[in-house]
Amino acid sequence: MDRVIQFSNVSLAIGGRHILDDINIDIARGEFVAIVGPSGCGKTTLLRLLAGLAAPSSGEILLDGTPVRAPRQDVAVVFQDYGKALLPWRTASGNIALALEAMNVPRDQWPARIAELLATMGLERDGDKRPGEMSGGMQQRLQIARCLAQQPGVLLMDEPFGALDAITRQLLQDEVLALAERTGMTVFFVTHDLEEAIYLGNRVVALNASPGRVARTFPIDLPHPRDQLSTREHPTFLELRHDLFSFIKGGTGK
Numbered sequence: 695m696d697r698v699i700q701f702s703n704v705s706l707a708i709g710g711r712h713i714l715d716d717i718n719i720d721i722a723r724g725e726f727v728a729i730v731g732p733s734g735c736g737k738t739t740l741l742r743l744l745a746g747l748a749a750p751s752s753g754e755i756l757l758d759g760t761p762v763r764a765p766r767q768d769v770a771v772v773f774q775d776y777g778k779a780l781l782p783w784r785t786a787s788g789n790i791a792l793a794l795e796a797m798n799v800p801r802d803q804w805p806a807r808i809a810e811l812l813a814t815m816g817l818e819r820d821g822d823k824r825p826g827e828m829s830g831g832m833q834q835r836l837q838i839a840r841c842l843a844q845q846p847g848v849l850l851m852d853e854p855f856g857a858l859d860a861i862t863r864q865l866l867q868d869e870v871l872a873l874a875e876r877t878g879m880t881v882f883f884v885t886h887d888l889e890e891a892i893y894l895g896n897r898v899v900a901l902n903a904s905p906g907r908v909a910r911t912f913p914i915d916l917p918h919p920r921d922q923l924s925t926r927e928h929p930t931f932l933e934l935r936h937d938l939f940s941f942i943k944g945g946t947g948k
Contacts, residue, residue, distance in 0.1 A: 698723040698848065698880050699744065704753035705905075706739060712905035713739055717753070719899060719908060723847075726874055726881040728891035728898045732942055736906030737884045741850050744882060745771050757848065767797065770841035774853040776833040780825040786812065786836050787821040793843035811839040815869070831862035838870070849874070851883045855890070864922050867894060871920055888938040892931055893920055900941050910941060 699721035706714040714736045721727050729737050742748045743755055746765040755762040757769065773779045780789050790808045799807065812818050815835040825833050834854060841849065851870070855863040871894060874881050885891050891898045895914045902909040916930055925931055 696723045698758055700756040702754045704750045704755060707751045715905040715907050717908055721880060723880055724878045726894055726896045728883045728885055728895035730885060730888055730891045730898055731901030732903045735901040735903035738852055741852050741884050745769060745850055767844055768846050769848045770844045770846035772838055772841055772851045772854045774856050776837045779837050780833060782825050785822050785824055786817060789836055790840050790843050793840045811842055815839040830858050834866060848880045853885055889935060892934045893925060
């Protein structure tokens with residue numbers, strides 16, 4: 695396996711409270727891994743450790759064989775709260791330009807890069823709009839476009855569609871799947887939505903709580919491309935749904 699991410703015996707304690715305990719996860723390059731578990735199991739904390747926004751108390755996280763010590767340009771994070779992630783006084787184009795500026799991209803390359811990223815996320819007519827003039831789905835598309843400006847090899851997503859309506863959420867699920875397949879990015883996706891995890895993932899990692907531990911891994915053997923109707927009616931999808939719901943409710947599944 696071409697491992698791009700390795701969690702090796704990772705634990706985290708804060709103020710004497712154990713948040714995560716002995717986490718071991720290997721993720722292959724180009725894999726889409728969804729992380730699920732009951733509230734308080736440390737899903738978002740695990741993502742923050744991988745992003746370099748916090749450090750484990752023990753163990754090590756490797757990215758392409760290099761220990762994660764701080765945020766990296768080749769790792770982008772999409773947060774659930776798109777309203778706070780975007781700069782409200784900047785236009786859509788201006789928000790994307792912020793990432794290009796941070797990467798020291800020459801200014802004469804900005805217009806073409808911004809136009810390409812807006813088009814990729816279906817925002818080609820919205821470059822002059824500010825976030826407050828955009829719907830929630832459009833704002834989340836913009837946040838993803840700004841992340842793509844970093845040209846990341848790894849995309850971390852922290853419940854990115856949880857605040858959106860059902861139709862918009864499904865549309866963005868399909869767009870992210872297509873994007874991951876087209877670019878070959880590795881995606882680490884935290885969600886509380888078990889059906890979303892099955893629909894998107896190549897693999898679902900389920901955590902126990904208090905402290906967070908890897909309890910079970912579910913390989914997702916569903917055909918691609920995924921379809922919101924036929925995939926969700928597939929016998930394998932229904933079986934996985936049953937197993938995951940049983941796990942979250944405290945059962946052992948199959």
